[in-house]
Amino acid sequence: MAVYKRSYKPYEGAITSDRWRFLVLTRYGFSGMFDSRLFTGAFVLSFVPFLLAFAMIYFAHSASLRALLQVQGPGPNVGQINNYFFLAFLGAHAWISFLLITWQGPQLVASDLANNALPLILGRPISRAEYVVGKFLVIATLLSAVTWIPMLILFFLNAGLESNGWLWSHLWLGWAIFIASWMWIAIVALVALAASAWLKWRVAASALMLAFFFVGPGFGAAINATLGTNWGHLFDVLYAVKLIWVGLFRVPLSTAQQLDMVAIPAWAAWFTVAATCGLSLLLLNRRLKAREVVRG
């Protein structure tokens, strides 16, 4: 029907698959995020470390390129492309992804809650779980693009250049990259969604996110200092994440001790991560309702 025919007509066309309908939320979430040119620019810039690392790996393996560029001195050592290299790269990209999500992540849910659009969305064939999954996928895809995907590209690039069975002997490193990245993605995404669901106002939600990640260490340090214990680290999500990463990337115990990454056992670090994710899901469950129920 043309727009000039201004009378109501029923819709008799095709309907999309019910199973994947929640991906509409993801698509519109992306669209909203990249509305900001500044954010789009920052996102593009976040690939600079990846490109540098890519060049470094290639440069380290290419004697001819070093000769061509007439590089004086030893240059990057092939042996430097190891678990420490990937751990450092993950650390850098985790921070970049954290800043990106702190910037734009909270708007995903806050914009729906600010003007009460949730009843409109949940009044359609979309469940609350699908709503969360749809929004989660926005952050997960974005963070995947700056964490495990570029890291695995580097990993396979190095494997291709190394040959000699390097891939098989370092397969554990590939899994470590994947698991460590997804753990980070889950924490950041769920905390961002929970913060925005709780506060509705995007700026305040971003501030809450920062507070969660940076007040926790202070609180943990205060407990440690006051009670003379290390269990205060349970409140420090960043510490727990780093401790798990150190384990996943098989950093030797001596180095871990030097980095003070042995204060709590690994299970306790996993507990902190699980508790953070669980708490975020609990908050989302409480806040993401089409209607508030006033119990009497």
Add this chain to the structure above:
Amino acid sequence: MTPVIEFDGLEVRFGARAVLKQLRGELRGRCIGLLGPNGSGKSTLLNTLLGFYPPAQGKARIFGKDIGVHSRELRGLIGYMPESDAFISNMTGVHFVRYMAELSGLPSAQALERAHEALFYVGLGEVRYRKVGTYSLGMKQLAKLAQAVAHGPKLVFLDEPTNGLDPPARTRMIQLIREIRDSGDMHVVISSHLLRDVDECCDEVIILRNGNIAGICNIEEERRLNRKFLELETHGEDNSFADAVQQLGCECALFGKGRMKVVLPESIEIRELYKIAAQREVQIRRMNYRRDSLEDIFLKAMEEVGTRNGSL
């Protein structure tokens, strides 16, 4: 014909408090008015039918399908316009309506086309590229209506659709609702405490009171039944006139000062009254057809304490 909405002992509780109590009845109208004083459970009923609140007991069916079992399928058939503000402020009108249509299952291209059409249809065509957050209150109401009908639902819930509208905007909204009703493709449920809105649009009403059904009434049927109900104002010997009218076979009630109400059987024409009046030298100074207004129906329902269902 399958009823549009059926209640079978539906009860909704918030904690220990029963907000909807054992509702029973059927609604079959093309445009159904949901009436009741504030706090009577109108919005709760709509939200329950949308699946936002689970029934504590009993069932409700829409088009014969249980809302508990077929909630997701039914939500694809329903359009919903909430009472309060509901929009995404940083989206343009067309983007917003398209988004909602896509969530209802329309493919992207069709959703865009329908969004344009729906916005033109409600009268927002010229401002469809403006952000919804910049719309006036009346425009936001129309945008809510556009998103409710864009995907071509079979049933649309309008919760206080004329809230906050100025008279011209209200007239426009009522006109749109009547057009939608008359299109024959969609059933409409209007929740309102404004009797005039319901009276102008609906052919059936359900009246709620304290979470109970105070009455279900087919307004069209009521209007037909009351077709021969007359209000008279006479001058002269009204007692003898009233006696004569009763002897004619009419029901008649006097209210003093020449005012009386007469119910004419189908077989008796009005001119018979004029003949009697002329014979008794009584002047008929005013004669009005009167039907029970929706207000009368509503007030009667409110007075009938304990009535759970049934026709008024």
